[in-house]
Amino acid sequence: MRAIRRFTVRTVLPAELAALGELVHNLRWSWHPETLDLFAEVDPALWAQVGHDPVALLGAVSHERLAELAADRRFLRRLADAADDLREYMTAPRWYQAQPDGAHAIAYFSPEYGIAAAMPQYSGGLGILAGDHLKAASDLGVPILAVGLLYRHGYFTQSLSPEGWQLEHYPSLDAGGLPLSLLKDDGAPVKIRIGLPGERALHAQVWVAQVGRVPLLLLDSDVAENDNAARDVTDRLYGGGTDHRLMQELLLGVGGVRAIRSYCRVTGHAEPEVFHTNEGHAGFLGLERIRELTEARLSFDEALEVVRAGTVFTTHTPVPAGIDRFPVDMIARQFGGDNAWPTVPVERILALGAEADPSRFNMAVMGMRLAQRVNGVSELHGEVSRDMFKELWPGFDLDEVPIGSITNGVHAPTWVGREFMELAAREVPSLLEKGRGWENVHKIPDAEIWNIRSILRARLVQGARDRLRKSWRDRGASPAELGWVDDVLDPEVLTIGFARRVPSYKRLTLMLQDPERLTELLLDPDRPVQIVIAGKAHPADEGGKKLIQQIVKFADRAEVRHRIVFLPDYDMTLGQLLVQGCDVWLNNPLRPLEASGTSGMKSALNGGLNLSIRDGWWDEWYDGTNGWAIPTADGVDDPDRRDELEATALYDLIEHEVADRFYDRAGDGLPRRWMEMVKHTLTSLGPKVLAGRMLRDYVVGLYLPAARAAHVLSADSQAAAKAFAAWRLKVTRAWPGVRVEHVEGSGIGDTPEVGASLELRATIALGDLEPGDLLVEAAYGRVGPHDELIHPHHLELTAGDVDDDGRAHYSGVVPLDRTGAFGYTVRVVPHHPLAAAKAELGLIAVPEEPAGMTNGILR
Numbered sequence: 053m054r055a056i057r058r059f060t061v062r063t064v065l066p067a068e069l070a071a072l073g074e075l076v077h078n079l080r081w082s083w084h085p086e087t088l089d090l091f092a093e094v095d096p097a098l099w100a101q102v103g104h105d106p107v108a109l110l111g112a113v114s115h116e117r118l119a120e121l122a123a124d125r126r127f128l129r130r131l132a133d134a135a136d137d138l139r140e141y142m143t144a145p146r147w148y149q150a151q152p153d154g155a156h157a158i159a160y161f162s163p164e165y166g167i168a169a170a171m172p173q174y175s176g177g178l179g180i181l182a183g184d185h186l187k188a189a190s191d192l193g194v195p196i197l198a199v200g201l202l203y204r205h206g207y208f209t210q211s212l213s214p215e216g217w218q219l220e221h222y223p224s225l226d227a228g229g230l231p232l233s234l235l236k237d238d239g240a241p242v243k244i245r246i247g248l249p250g251e252r253a254l255h256a257q258v259w260v261a262q263v264g265r266v267p268l269l270l271l272d273s274d275v276a277e278n279d280n281a282a283r284d285v286t287d288r289l290y291g292g293g294t295d296h297r298l299m300q301e302l303l304l305g306v307g308g309v310r311a312i313r314s315y316c317r318v319t320g321h322a323e324p325e326v327f328h329t330n331e332g333h334a335g336f337l338g339l340e341r342i343r344e345l346t347e348a349r350l351s352f353d354e355a356l357e358v359v360r361a362g363t364v365f366t367t368h369t370p371v372p373a374g375i376d377r378f379p380v381d382m383i384a385r386q387f388g389g390d391n392a393w394p395t396v397p398v399e400r401i402l403a404l405g406a407e408a409d410p411s412r413f414n415m416a417v418m419g420m421r422l423a424q425r426v427n428g429v430s431e432l433h434g435e436v437s438r439d440m441f442k443e444l445w446p447g448f449d450l451d452e453v454p455i456g457s458i459t460n461g462v463h464a465p466t467w468v469g470r471e472f473m474e475l476a477a478r479e480v481p482s483l484l485e486k487g488r489g490w491e492n493v494h495k496i497p498d499a500e501i502w503n504i505r506s507i508l509r510a511r512l513v514q515g516a517r518d519r520l521r522k523s524w525r526d527r528g529a530s531p532a533e534l535g536w537v538d539d540v541l542d543p544e545v546l547t548i549g550f551a552r553r554v555p556s557y558k559r560l561t562l563m564l565q566d567p568e569r570l571t572e573l574l575l576d577p578d579r580p581v582q583i584v585i586a587g588k589a590h591p592a593d594e595g596g597k598k599l600i601q602q603i604v605k606f607a608d609r610a611e612v613r614h615r616i617v618f619l620p621d622y623d624m625t626l627g628q629l630l631v632q633g634c635d636v637w638l639n640n641p642l643r644p645l646e647a648s649g650t651s652g653m654k655s656a657l658n659g660g661l662n663l664s665i666r667d668g669w670w671d672e673w674y675d676g677t678n679g680w681a682i683p684t685a686d687g688v689d690d691p692d693r694r695d696e697l698e699a700t701a702l703y704d705l706i707e708h709e710v711a712d713r714f715y716d717r718a719g720d721g722l723p724r725r726w727m728e729m730v731k732h733t734l735t736s737l738g739p740k741v742l743a744g745r746m747l748r749d750y751v752v753g754l755y756l757p758a759a760r761a762a763h764v765l766s767a768d769s770q771a772a773a774k775a776f777a778a779w780r781l782k783v784t785r786a787w788p789g790v791r792v793e794h795v796e797g798s799g800i801g802d803t804p805e806v807g808a809s810l811e812l813r814a815t816i817a818l819g820d821l822e823p824g825d826l827l828v829e830a831a832y833g834r835v836g837p838h839d840e841l842i843h844p845h846h847l848e849l850t851a852g853d854v855d856d857d858g859r860a861h862y863s864g865v866v867p868l869d870r871t872g873a874f875g876y877t878v879r880v881v882p883h884h885p886l887a888a889a890k891a892e893l894g895l896i897a898v899p900e901e902p903a904g905m906t907n908g909i910l911r
C-alpha cells in the first residue's frame with residue numbers, strides 16, 4: 053500500500069542542543085567541513101547511514117544519544133564554538149560592506165539551485181552555478197535575496213537497466229525533511245495567489261532556506277487551496293508539457309516577486325533594488341513589477357523604464373533549442389481576456405516577447421527588452437549571443453550589440469578536496485581569505501601536492517568501485533558474479549574524467565569513434581589510462597539515453613571493464629568525487645555550443661588538467677601550457693567527418709602528450725613535468741575560476757550600476773523615469789526624419805600617409821529633434837573586402853550651426869592611424885545620459901548610399 057501523503061516528524065532537541073538545530077538549518081554546512089565533523093560526531097554510524105544528510109540525522113538519532121550529548125561537556129563546547137562561528141559569519145562585515153553606496157538587496161531568480169546533494173533541486177550546470185552564486189555572495193556579504201521553486205520530486209535519480217538503458221526515479225521529498233522553514237505571518241503560512249484564466253487561481257506557500265547569509269525563497273504549489281492540476285505545478289523540475297512549464301514560470305516570475313514582497317514585509321528585510329534573472333524562465337518577474345508600478349500610477353512606458361534600469365538578464369545557452377518559447381495564444385490567454393491585469397495591456401506584453409516567428413512568444417527576447425543590462429557567461433558566449441540576438445538592435449555592428457559577458461566561476465569550498473583546502477590554509481592563507489597569492493603555490497613542494505592528488509585519486513577509485521557494485525546489483529547481478537569489481541580501476545593509473553548532462557552537443561560518445569584505438573589506450577601495458585564517466589540524459593531525450601547505452605555497453609566488455617566505468621546518478625556528491633579525483637578533465641562539446649561549462653574549473657582547482665575543445669571558459673583562459681586544447685574542426689560541415697577529426701586529435705593528445713607526461717617519473721617517483729603543469733594550472737586559473745571573482749564582476753559591473761540607474765529613475769516620484777520615457781517616445785517617433793545627408797572628407801591629398809589627419813564634415817537632418825538628442829560620430833578604421841568596417845573606432849563629431857530647415861553641420865578630425873585599407877563613415881544615434889548603451893533604443897542613421905560618398909574608402 054502506498055501512502056497518499058507524507059511528512060516528516062521532527063525531533064525535539066534538548067535545550068542544551070538547540071544550537072544544533074540552528075546549524076542544521078543553515079546550509080552553510082554544505083561548504084563548511086568543521087560543521088559536518090560536528091554532525092558526524094552526533095552519531096558516526098548513523099551519519100554514514102543517512103548519507104551525510106544532517107536533517108535526516110536529526111530525524112533518526114535516538115533520544116538516548118541526544119540525552120548523552122546534552123550531558124557531554126566536550127561536545128557542548130564544540131557545539132557552542134561552531135554556533136559562535138556561524139553567528140560571526142552571518143554578521144561580520146565582508147567585502148561588499150566596503151563598497152561605496154551598495155544596493156541594500158539584490159533579488160536573484162533561477163528555476164533551479166544546486167546547493168547540496170541532500171536538496172536535489174537542480175538538474176545541471178545552471179542550478180550548480182546558481183548554488184555557487186549564492187554561496188559566494190554569502191561569503192562576500194553581497195545582500196542577495198534568492199527565489200526559486202520547491203520541486204516535490206526534485207530532479208530524477210538515475211540507474212541502469214540490465215541492457216544499460218537509463219531508468220529514472222523520482223524520490224518523494226517533503227519540505228519537512230529538508231532544511232527549510234515555512235514563511236509565516238502572525239503564525240499563519242503566507243500564501244501567494246496568481247489568477248488564471250477561467251476564474252481559476254494558482255496558490256503557493258513559501259519555504260525559506262538559509263544559504264549562509266543568503267535567504268532562498270522556494271515557492272511550493274502543493275497546498276490545499278489548489279485544484280489537483282495546480283498542486284502539481286511544482287511537482288518536478290523540467291517535467292510535463294508547455295502548459296506545465298508556463299505555470300512554473302508564472303509562479304517563479306510573478307509569484308517570486310510576490311513572495312519577495314511578503315518576505316520583506318514579514319521580516320523587515322530590505323526591498324531589492326536590482327532584479328537578476330537567469331535565462332528566460334523567470335522573465336515574467338518584469339511584468340509583475342510593471343503591474344505594481346502601473347497600479348501605483350505610472351504609465352506602462354514609465355514603468356518599463358524603471359523596471360529595465362534595475363534588471364539584469366543573464367542568458368545561459370547558445371543552443372537555439374534551449375531558448376524558452378511559448379505559443380503566443382497561451383500568453384494572450386494568461387494575460388488577456390477575463391484574466392487581464394487592468395493596468396497592463398496584453399498587447400504590450402505580447403510585443404515584449406515578439407520574435408521572427410509571429411506564433412511564438414520568446415522569453416529570452418522578453419528578458420532582453422525588460423533588462424537594461426544583459427550578459428552571457430563567457431567571452432565567447434557573449435560574442436555568440438550578440439550574433440544570435442543582433443536582430444533586436446538592427447543596423448548596429450556586432451561589437452555594439454549591448455550584450456556583455458561575465459565568465460562563470462565555481463565555489464572553491466564546495467568543490468575543492470578538503471586536503472587541498474587545508475594545505476592552502478597552511479601554506480598560502482591569503483588564498484582562502486582574499487583569493488590572492490596564487491603565485492605562492494610554486495613554493496609548495498611537488499611531493500605535497502602529488503601526495504594529495506594520490507589520496508584523492510584513491511578515494512575516487514574506492515568510490516567508483518562501491519558505486520559500480522551497487523549499479524550491477526541494480527542491474528540484476530548477484531554478489532558472487534561481482535568479484536571483479538574489487539579490481540576495477542587502479543589508484544596508480546592516469547585517470548580521465550568525463551561527466552556532464554547528455555545533450556547531443558556535449559558528445560558523450562566522441563571517445564568511442566574508434567573503439568580499437570580507445571581500447572589500446574586503455575590497455576597500454578606501460579602507460580595505461582582509465583576513464584570514469586557519468587551523466588544524466590533528460591528523461592524525454594531518447595537520443596541521449598542511446599548514447600549512455602553505447603558507453604555502458606562498451607564499458608561492460610570484459611577486456612576493458614577494469615579501465616573504463618560509467619557511474620550512474622551524476623549529482624553533486626559524485627561530481628565532487630570526480631573533479632577531485634581525476635588527473636585530467638575531458639570536455640569535447642561541439643564548439644561554440646557550450647556557453648561556459650564549470651566542471652573543468654572545479655577540476656583545475658583540485659590540480660586536475662583540462663583536456664578540452666576550446667569552447668566556453670576554456671576558449672578564454674587556455675594559455676598553451678595550463679592544459680590541452682583539442683583542435684576543433686568547426687569549419688568542417690560534415691558532422692561525421694568533424695567528429696572523426698576531433699576524435700583522432702583527442703586520441704593523439706592522450707597518447708603523445710598526456711600519458712607521456714604523466715608517466716615521465718623522476719628518480720623519486722614524482723612526475724616533475726606533470727607537476728609543473730599542475731602548478732601552472734593552479735596559478736594561472738586559480739584566481740580566475742573562483743565564484744568570488746564572478747560575484748565581484750557582477751556586483752561592480754552590473755548590480756551596482758543597475759542599482760544606481762534604478763535609483764536615479766525612481767527618485768522624486770519617478771521624475772527621471774517619466775522624462776526618459778517621454779524622451780524615448782519622442783525620439784522613436786521623430787527618427788524617420790533623422791538622416792545623414794552629406795559627408796565629405798578633406799585635408800589628406802591624393803596619397804594619404806599614416807599620421808595625416810582627415811577633416812570630416814557631415815550634414816545631418818535633425819527631423820524634429822535637437823542636436824542634444826543625438827550623438828553624431830565618425831566610424832573609421834580597417835575595411836574588409838566588401839567595404840565593411842572591421843571593429844571600427846568611433847569619434848564624436850562636434851555640432852556647428854543649425855540651418856533654418858533643421859539641418860545641422862558637424863565636423864571632426866579623424867587620424868589616419870594605420871596603414872593599408874582604411875575607411876570611414878558617419879552615423880547618428882540617440883543620446884541620453886540615462887541610456888546604458890549607444891544601441892539602447894535600437895535606432896541608428898547612416899548614409900543611405902555609402903558607395904556614393906566622396907572619399908569614403910581610401911585604398
Ligand SMILES: *Cc1c(COP(=O)(O)O)cnc(C)c1O
Binds near residue numbers: 178553649650
Ligand atoms: C559542475 C556540475 C555541472 C556543470 O558542469 P558542466 O561543466 O557545465 O557540464 C553539472 N552537474 C553537476 C553535478 C556538477 O557538479
